[in-house]
Structures are given as C-alpha cells and as structure tokens.
Amino acid sequence: MTLGVDQPWMLVLLPLVVLPWLRSPHRRTAVGSIAVVPADHLSAWLGHILRGAGALTIGLIVLALSSPYAGGRTVSRIGTGAQLVLLLDRSGSMNDTFAGRTPAGAEESKASATKRLLREFIGRRPHDLFGVAAFSTAPMLVLPLTDHQDAVLAAVNASDRRGLDFTNIARGLGMALSMFAADRPDEHHVILLVSDGGAVIDPHVQDQLRAAFARHRADLYFLFLRTAGSKGLFDTPAPGEDTPQAMPERFLHLYFQTLGIPYHAFQAESPQQVEEAIRQVDALERYPITYTERLPRHDLTGWAYALACLPTLVLLAAKLAEARITPQPQVLAVMSPRRRKAA
Amino acid sequence: MTPVIRLVRRNARDPRTLALAAALLLLLAAVVVPRLPVTRDGVRVLVVVDITGSMNTRDYIHDGAPVSRLTVAKGALRDLLSRLPCPSHLGLALFSERVPFLLFEPVEVCRDYGAVAGAVDAVDWREGWEGDSHIAEGIFGAIEMAQGLDSDLVFITDGQETPPLPLSGGPTFGGKAGAVRGLIVGAGGYGLAPIPKFDDRGNEIGFWGANDVQHENHFGPPPPDAESRPGYQARNAPFGAEIPTGTEHLSSVREPYLRALAGQTGLAYAHLDDGRHLARALTAAATPRPAKGMADVRWVPGALALAAVLAAYGLFPARYPRGFLRFVKAAGRWP
Structure with missing residues (x-):
C-alpha cells in the first residue's frame, strides 16, 4: 500500500503542530508562585493530552488539506x-x-x-x-x-x-x-x-x-x-x-x-x-x-477530516470544563500575615 | 442550576471556545460536503506547426544561446499542454508546401498528456515534404481542416512566403471570416536573421545567400508600375530587365502580413514568446467548450477550520501593538 499527497506544498504548514507547546487556548490564571501549588501528576498528564490533541488537530487538518490518498501506484504486469x-x-x-x-x-x-x-x-x-x-x-x-x-x-x-x-x-x-x-x-x-x-x-x-x-x-x-x-x-x-x-x-x-x-x-x-x-x-x-x-486510488481526505474531529472535540470539552480558580479564603488567610493575626 | 452547567455556560462565552466549536462544525462540514458539479471551459484546438526551412532561423535567445523558432514553438506547445484547462482536446498537424498534414485528430490532453507531448517533441523540420511555403494557402487549408474537426486553430508560422507572393497579390480567402476561431502565432524576431542551410542528409552547411533564393515572383501579371522599371519591354521583359534583389534570404517575423491574414480570416494574432503567453492568447481567442466536472470544495471548510483552531491558540492576536496600528493607518492614507 502506498500513500501520497496531491498538494505536497500544503505540508509546509506542518510545523504549526508545535503551536500547542508555545501557546494555549485556555485561560491563564495568575498564581503568585508556582511553588505554592503542589505537584499534580493528573494535571501534568491532562496538560500533555491537551497539547497532543492540539497538535493532532492541526496536523490532521493540514494533512487533509494536502489531499492524501492511498494506492494509485503503477505496477508492472x-x-x-x-x-x-x-x-x-x-x-x-x-x-x-x-x-x-x-x-x-x-x-x-x-x-x-x-x-x-x-x-x-x-x-x-x-x-x-x-x-x-x-x-x-x-x-x-x-x-x-x-x-x-x-x-x-x-x-x-x-x-x-x-x-x-x-x-x-x-x-x-x-x-x-x-x-x-x-x-x-x-x-x-x-x-x-x-x-x-x-x-x-x-x-x-x-x-x-x-x-x-x-x-x-x-x-x-x-x-x-x-x-x-x-x-x-x-x-x-x-x-x-x-x-x-x-x-x-x-x-x-x-x-x-x-x-x-x-x-x-x-x-x-x-x-x-x-x-x-x-x-x-x-x-x-x-x-x-x-x-x-495504475492501481485505483483511495481518497483519504474525508478520513483525515473525520479523524481531526476527535481531538477537536477533546479540546472543546476541555475548554468548556475550564474551572475558574479564585483564591479560597483559607489560602488568602495563609498568604496574608495581617489576616493570620486577625484570625 | 448545578455548578457544572453554570461553569460550562460561563466558559461558552469565551471567544476561544467559540473558535473551537466553529472548528469542529467546519470539520464536520468538510466530512459531509459533497463534490459540487461545475462546468469548466476547455478548448478544442488544432495546432498547425510550420516546419519549413525559415523556421530553423535561430533568432530567439534562451539561456544566452540562440535557439531556432521551431525549438521555441515546440517548447511553448509543450508548456501549453500543461496549462490548458481540463478537459481540453488538441490535435497536431504539420505545415510545409501548401497544405497542413494532420498527424492526429484532437485528443484529450490531460489524459493522454505523455503521448501528445511525445508527438510535439518529435516534430522536426526534416519531416517537411517540400521546400516551398505558401503560407496563406496553408492557413486557409488549416481553417478548413479545423472546421472539419470542429475545433479552433493555432497556426504557428513566421509568415515568410517562399517563393515570394506574386506582385499581383496573394490568394484570397474563400471561406467565411470568423467561422473558425483561433490564433495565428508569429514566430521569429523582428530583425532580419540568416536562415541556416542544410545538405541532402540534413547536415547544416552554412546560411542561405542572397543569390540562392528568389526575391521576386514573376508568376502572374506584372505590377502596374512595371513600365517605369529599368529595361522594361512589354514582350521580352515585362518585369523589367534588372535581376531583382531583396532580403528574402534573410528572415524576420512578417507580422504585418500575418496580421492582415488574421484580419481576413477572422483569427486573432499573437507573437510567439512562451507557453504562458500562448495559453493566455489561446484562451482569449478560443471558443469556450463547457464540460461537466466535479469540484472538490472540502478545502474551504477545512482551511477555515484550521484558521479557527489557530485563532483558538491565539495565533492571531486580539490586540495589536500600537506601532502596528499606526503603520496600518499610514498605509491606508497612502494614495
């Protein structure tokens, strides 16, 4: 089985897949110091998954735009x-x-x-x-x-x-x-x-x-x-x-x-x-x-678009589930010496 | 209202959420959008290439080296093949002496590109069956041939009649002007250049000299001003007694003559440069032949989805730096 693309020049957009490591679609929350927040493996994994989903989305759409296909090889008989x-x-x-x-x-x-x-x-x-x-x-x-x-x-x-x-x-x-x-x-x-x-x-x-x-x-x-x-x-x-x-x-x-x-x-x-x-x-x-x-060709463009839907769905779900972190009163109390005194 | 729903509602108002939702919808659209039926205008054209001796004149420069008109014509035709909209049909004929000789009837150039390009490459002046070139008759014959094939015409020639036209004028067009659309393509430079001469075996042996060719055609009645020519005698020297001299041994593109022929037959005229110019001139002059095709438009929602995802990642900043805005405003004032 051979794979190929009709518009290879579209693939110059592929480096965009690094974008999720440079920017994020999620809201930033200012935290005084990262040391305040305890290390959380689940959050780290979620971060990796979301970045991966972003990269996958961009990569698959770029691939779909380059019109991929399978087959179409010429064979000698x-x-x-x-x-x-x-x-x-x-x-x-x-x-x-x-x-x-x-x-x-x-x-x-x-x-x-x-x-x-x-x-x-x-x-x-x-x-x-x-x-x-x-x-x-x-x-x-x-x-x-x-x-x-x-x-x-x-x-x-x-x-x-x-x-x-x-x-x-x-x-x-x-x-x-x-x-x-x-x-x-x-x-x-x-x-x-x-x-x-x-x-x-x-x-x-x-x-x-x-x-x-x-x-x-x-x-x-x-x-x-x-x-x-x-x-x-x-x-x-x-x-x-x-x-x-x-x-x-x-x-x-x-x-x-x-x-x-x-x-x-x-x-x-x-x-x-x-x-x-x-x-x-x-x-x-x-x-x-x-x-x-020439063997018949199978167009994979539709599959690429369909596959791109899945990580997009993940990104969208993550975006909708975004929590708003507002400092809890206890935390504020910890951070403010005057309040601690008052308590 | 549970806190989860409140959260989702609040997040849904974020423009980046909207961008991601739009991307998802656009991707779904790209999956389901069908191919749209469209009509494309192809051309159906008979290309006639002059392969007489003067087409060997090397008065084009390519990569610093002189190349012959025929080489340029072949290169332009090859390039034209890849530029024609699909489905287009092209037939090929050679011209020498006074008739076009059909090599093949118009075939689909997109499907049979290799075969047609191979045939164009194989065109050679050595295939010429006679040395004369009665161009006007050739063009009239080619128009008739194109009409029979229900196609337009491209006639590539330098316009040099050999022997020169009789002083009483050339043949007149008997057909209906404009019945066949197309182009006369003038090959050659505007300055006079020597014509290479070949021996019986096709080896080049120099150039044609002034005494090798006929400069005046004494066929038909003499011109009206013949009496004023030196040595004129009505019976023995009706064309005058002097040996006619001229520049028929040199060649340049005979543009005024070709333009006149084009005007007479209802064709358009273009100078031969390269495939791009030829394609543009041909599409302007040719009869559009609409053919049904299917257009794949999935790239439209696909590209928009990509833009939406990139926007969600903030690749297009919502706020531009002040300097940038000043630049845009200044550019807007530019006359």
Whole structure:
C-alpha cells in the first residue's frame, strides 16, 4: 500500500503542530508562585493530552488539506503483445479504391479500409505499445510508442486524409526503426508496413537499413495493398523486365527477405484480404510484454477530516470544563500575615 | 442550576471556545460536503506547426544561446499542454508546401498528456515534404481542416512566403471570416536573421545567400508600375530587365502580413514568446467548450477550520501593538 499527497506544498504548514507547546487556548490564571501549588501528576498528564490533541488537530487538518490518498501506484504486469509501429503510406494513391478509382458512393478507399481495420486491430490488443509513423516524400513521426490507445486511434483516424506525393519506403522504415530502443532483446519489436506501392531503395540506403534492422531487431510485416492492374509482390518477371525499376514491388520483397529478420508479406487486393492479413498479424505477434497498470486510488481526505474531529472535540470539552480558580479564603488567610493575626 | 452547567455556560462565552466549536462544525462540514458539479471551459484546438526551412532561423535567445523558432514553438506547445484547462482536446498537424498534414485528430490532453507531448517533441523540420511555403494557402487549408474537426486553430508560422507572393497579390480567402476561431502565432524576431542551410542528409552547411533564393515572383501579371522599371519591354521583359534583389534570404517575423491574414480570416494574432503567453492568447481567442466536472470544495471548510483552531491558540492576536496600528493607518492614507 502506498500513500501520497496531491498538494505536497500544503505540508509546509506542518510545523504549526508545535503551536500547542508555545501557546494555549485556555485561560491563564495568575498564581503568585508556582511553588505554592503542589505537584499534580493528573494535571501534568491532562496538560500533555491537551497539547497532543492540539497538535493532532492541526496536523490532521493540514494533512487533509494536502489531499492524501492511498494506492494509485503503477505496477508492472506481464501480458501478451508487442511493441508495434504502424508505418502508414500517406501517398496520394492511398486515397483511391482497390480498383484504382476515386471512391464513389459506398466504395471505400484503400486508406479508409486500412483505417477501419487497424482500429479494430488496436482495440483487440490492449497491452501493446503502439507507435505511428507515416511516409510519403519524407518520413513523419506521428506518435511515439505509447500505451494511450485514444491517442493511437486519433492518429489512425487521421490516416485517410488527403495524402501527399511520393512513396519513400526506405526513409519511412528508418524512422520506424528509430522509434524502438536499440539493443533490447527483452522487447519484441514489430513494424507493420502498409503501402500500396513499391519503391526502389538505392544500394547505399539498403546497407544502412540492414544495419538499423540488426541494431533494433524488429519483425517486419509488409501489407501490400495491390491496386487492380498494377504489379504485385509475387509476380514472376517477363523476360527483360527483371530490374528494380521495372518491378519495384518484387525487388522490395526480395530485399526484405535478405534482411535476416522474421518477415511476412501479405498482398491484399480487397478489404477482406486486408482483414485476413491483419488477423494473421494479430495471431502471430503474441509475446510476453511488460505493461504498466495504475492501481485505483483511495481518497483519504474525508478520513483525515473525520479523524481531526476527535481531538477537536477533546479540546472543546476541555475548554468548556475550564474551572475558574479564585483564591479560597483559607489560602488568602495563609498568604496574608495581617489576616493570620486577625484570625 | 448545578455548578457544572453554570461553569460550562460561563466558559461558552469565551471567544476561544467559540473558535473551537466553529472548528469542529467546519470539520464536520468538510466530512459531509459533497463534490459540487461545475462546468469548466476547455478548448478544442488544432495546432498547425510550420516546419519549413525559415523556421530553423535561430533568432530567439534562451539561456544566452540562440535557439531556432521551431525549438521555441515546440517548447511553448509543450508548456501549453500543461496549462490548458481540463478537459481540453488538441490535435497536431504539420505545415510545409501548401497544405497542413494532420498527424492526429484532437485528443484529450490531460489524459493522454505523455503521448501528445511525445508527438510535439518529435516534430522536426526534416519531416517537411517540400521546400516551398505558401503560407496563406496553408492557413486557409488549416481553417478548413479545423472546421472539419470542429475545433479552433493555432497556426504557428513566421509568415515568410517562399517563393515570394506574386506582385499581383496573394490568394484570397474563400471561406467565411470568423467561422473558425483561433490564433495565428508569429514566430521569429523582428530583425532580419540568416536562415541556416542544410545538405541532402540534413547536415547544416552554412546560411542561405542572397543569390540562392528568389526575391521576386514573376508568376502572374506584372505590377502596374512595371513600365517605369529599368529595361522594361512589354514582350521580352515585362518585369523589367534588372535581376531583382531583396532580403528574402534573410528572415524576420512578417507580422504585418500575418496580421492582415488574421484580419481576413477572422483569427486573432499573437507573437510567439512562451507557453504562458500562448495559453493566455489561446484562451482569449478560443471558443469556450463547457464540460461537466466535479469540484472538490472540502478545502474551504477545512482551511477555515484550521484558521479557527489557530485563532483558538491565539495565533492571531486580539490586540495589536500600537506601532502596528499606526503603520496600518499610514498605509491606508497612502494614495
């Protein structure tokens, strides 16, 4: 059980608890000499109790003002999931349908279908850490890895807006990899690359990417949204066409296979196939993942106020029972030699 | 009447008894007082950050070192996040070329603070997809985007159009002025400063020179005074024959231009300083979005109870020394 306060600055008032030793709420009675009054243990104890009650009252009220609570600790738990970066193609062609047309009526663009299915996917994986990156001409870090699902959904929601120009997959992958911690074999990193076009990665960048994959260790899922009539990942080349420039998708696929990482490619030609591919990713990426959970908090402010009532009641009772000491005639007689003579 | 009751009665007249009784009642009130329903005004805002080259100009000073406009903008935004009243929603978009690019739709900043702050930190000029900055078009696009998201707008830019606006004037706003409320935030200093130049790999290689940039836009019709320009010829040199010179390779915040754009679109204008100023300007310009919340008011009776207990202990003296009273009177006469 952990205890804490929300307004710790209120605790600067705590030194006020010494006040009962400096001042008293009770009436002062002037006594000629303290030696006149015999030592009285009961009175001494009463004095201690009243001072303690005063200190307790002040201390508890100050504590209550600082809003104390119990619990609220974050605990680490092990669930199933992974650290997953969604790397989304935001080039203009993603806004067309799988048939390569501008969506009309009830038709769904590639970006909208992906968005809808990714939202379901995220909802099914409560313990994953999600990050979102986008790429067109330049890579864009949309959201760093986070467990705030609302923010991830808001980022995915924005992914079917009007896209930009080109498809620069290599720089996008570099960006996605940089979002993971390097050299952490205990974490499971996954990149889900969603794109509708291949791109030629120049040999120099190929080597850089290979090194980055070795450093950050990430599984790669390539969800290729194939538009009707365009080239696919698994096409066999016609004679004389087997070059990266003529068939960028095929060469991208071949390059990914040489990375030496777990790599899966899915070629989807309809929203149904996208759904099937995402379902497979969901099934494959189930690893132990440490996630944090915040335990519920219990507010103790009310208890502190209630507890403060008890010593206040004691103080009040003491105040009401205060006796008025007026010197008794015998005492006066003792003190006045003339009276003694008279007696 | 028994002596005990007489005693209690007499003691009850003591002001310190009254203070303790008041403290007890106030404490009981603090225990039972419920949370009060209140409405709080949050904001819902789309923040668009200009990430074009001129935003790298280092014309802010922070801790004695020059810092870039983009760095200041990010710092101010982070600070703004923690200053927004809960519940507030914030979405983020980048601006480059001529359109805003939405990163995420408005999310609750109090609940998802870490995620939003992380995204703000990650904003980088290297994410820019093209070098141009058609600011007016960007602002018009951002207004449309904000309208679609049912939110207000904060557009952070230095106002430097690249290439410069055609001599025939910039684009005109087609929407309804004031339909979207918000701020145009001008980033940059008021004096001209050099703009850093970067190579293809993002390494800084000096500053833009006068001959590296376009100083005049020859798109569209020539200006009316073109005939008076040296070397003017209607067919071969409609803009005059001289190579235009200017200060487009240097940058300062183009405040008059941004103010004009703000006036045209019904937005407010503010200069970018820090998160505190930004928060104040935004709350003044934004549409208040009342949200129901519960307020904990137990501290009111609690604080009063503490004051009563302290009074019972005589912490607030009933009689002040004469010098103190004279001081209070003198202070009262002070104009």
